[in-house]
Amino acid sequence: MSNSKIWVPPIKIQGIKTKIVPLIQQAVICDEDTVWVEPFMGSGVVGFNIAPKHAVFADTNPYLIAFYQAIQRGEITSVNAREFLEAEGAKLAVLDDEYYYEVRNRFNQYHDPFDFLFLNRSCFNGMIRFNKKGKFNVPYGHKPKRFAKAYITKICNQIEHVEMLLKVNNWHFIEQSFEKTISEAVENSFVYCDPPYIGRHVDYFDSWDETQEKVLHDALVSYGGRFMLSTWDHNTYRRNEYVYSLWSDCFKTTKEHFYHVGAKETNRNAVLEALLTNYEPKVLIPDEETVGTGEQMKLL
Ligand SMILES: C[S@@+](CC[C@H](N)C(=O)[O-])C[C@H]1O[C@@H](n2cnc3c(N)ncnc32)[C@H](O)[C@@H]1O
Incomplete structure (x- = not known):
C-alpha cells in the first residue's frame, strides 16, 4: 500500500x-478492506x-x-496534457504575463480543467485562491521558460502516475x-481530515472558523470509526487552543514543519504540526512525539 518514496501530485x-x-503513513491504520x-x-x-485500494476523495x-x-x-x-502544455507554454513564452491573465480570464469563464492545470503550475507559488465572487485570483509566478521541456515532463509523469493509481x-x-x-x-473507513488551519490565515475555496471546527469534531465523534486530523500545535508566538480544548481527548503526534508560503512574516515561521487521532498510533520515527490519553475517543 505505502512505499518509501513520496510521490508529488x-x-x-x-x-x-x-x-x-512519511509520518502520516506510519500513523494511519489502513488495510486492503479499509475505505x-x-x-x-x-x-x-x-x-x-x-x-489505499478503496477511497473517497472529496x-x-x-x-x-x-x-x-x-x-x-x-x-x-x-499525452494530451503534454500537447496542451507545450502549446500554451509556447504562447506564454512569447506573451508572458499578458497570456497568463488571458488564460486566467478564460478559466474564470469556462472552468476548463486543462486551464486549471496551466494556472496552477504557472501561478505564484502554486497557490489556489479565489475572490469573493469565486474568481481564481492568484497572480502570475514569473519565471523565465516557465513551461520548459523538463517541467512539462515532470507534470506529465505526475499525471501518468495518477492514471496508473486510478486503474488499479x-x-x-x-x-x-x-x-x-x-x-x-x-x-470500516479511515477518515483523514486536513481542514484549513483554524486560527491561521487561509485562502482556499472556503474559509474556516470555530463553528466549522466544532461541526467537524461532532461529525467525527458521531461517525465513530478511526480518524486522524492534521492541525497545527504551536509556533514561536502562540499555540492552537483548540488542540488543548476541543480535541484534548485525542492522541497527539507532533512534527516540526517549516512553511514557505505566507504573506505575513508570522506565517513563515516553523510550525509544530500535530496529528490528532482517536487511537494510539504506532510511530517509529524517533524524534516524533506522541502524547495524550485519548480517554473519551479511544477505540481500542
Ligand atoms: C489544508 S487543504 C488540504 C491539503 C491537503 N491535505 C494536501 O496535502 O494537499 C484544505 C482543503 O479543504 C478544502 N475545504 C475548505 N472548506 C471545506 C469544506 N467545508 N468541506 C470540504 N472541503 C473544504 C479546501 O478547498 C482545501 O482544498
Whole structure:
C-alpha cells in the first residue's frame, strides 16, 4: 500500500502535506478492506501516497475534483496534457504575463480543467485562491521558460502516475462539504481530515472558523470509526487552543514543519504540526512525539 518514496501530485496547493506524509503513513491504520475517506483532499498527496485500494476523495473546491474526474474519464491524459502544455507554454513564452491573465480570464469563464492545470503550475507559488465572487485570483509566478521541456515532463509523469493509481484502485472523487463526506463514511473507513488551519490565515475555496471546527469534531465523534486530523500545535508566538480544548481527548503526534508560503512574516515561521487521532498510533520515527490519553475517543 505505502512505499518509501513520496510521490508529488500534479496540482499544488498551499498547506500541501508532502513533508508530513512519511509520518502520516506510519500513523494511519489502513488495510486492503479499509475505505480511505479524505474530506479535504486538497492536492491529494496524502491519500495518493497511502494508495489505499478503496477511497473517497472529496473537497468543496469543484476544480480540484473536476480535474481528477477528467483523468478518471480519460479526458486528461499524460499525452494530451503534454500537447496542451507545450502549446500554451509556447504562447506564454512569447506573451508572458499578458497570456497568463488571458488564460486566467478564460478559466474564470469556462472552468476548463486543462486551464486549471496551466494556472496552477504557472501561478505564484502554486497557490489556489479565489475572490469573493469565486474568481481564481492568484497572480502570475514569473519565471523565465516557465513551461520548459523538463517541467512539462515532470507534470506529465505526475499525471501518468495518477492514471496508473486510478486503474488499479477503486477511488471516487466528489465535490461536497466535509459534513456530507463524513456522514457517508462506512464502518470500516479511515477518515483523514486536513481542514484549513483554524486560527491561521487561509485562502482556499472556503474559509474556516470555530463553528466549522466544532461541526467537524461532532461529525467525527458521531461517525465513530478511526480518524486522524492534521492541525497545527504551536509556533514561536502562540499555540492552537483548540488542540488543548476541543480535541484534548485525542492522541497527539507532533512534527516540526517549516512553511514557505505566507504573506505575513508570522506565517513563515516553523510550525509544530500535530496529528490528532482517536487511537494510539504506532510511530517509529524517533524524534516524533506522541502524547495524550485519548480517554473519551479511544477505540481500542
Ligand atoms: C489544508 S487543504 C488540504 C491539503 C491537503 N491535505 C494536501 O496535502 O494537499 C484544505 C482543503 O479543504 C478544502 N475545504 C475548505 N472548506 C471545506 C469544506 N467545508 N468541506 C470540504 N472541503 C473544504 C479546501 O478547498 C482545501 O482544498
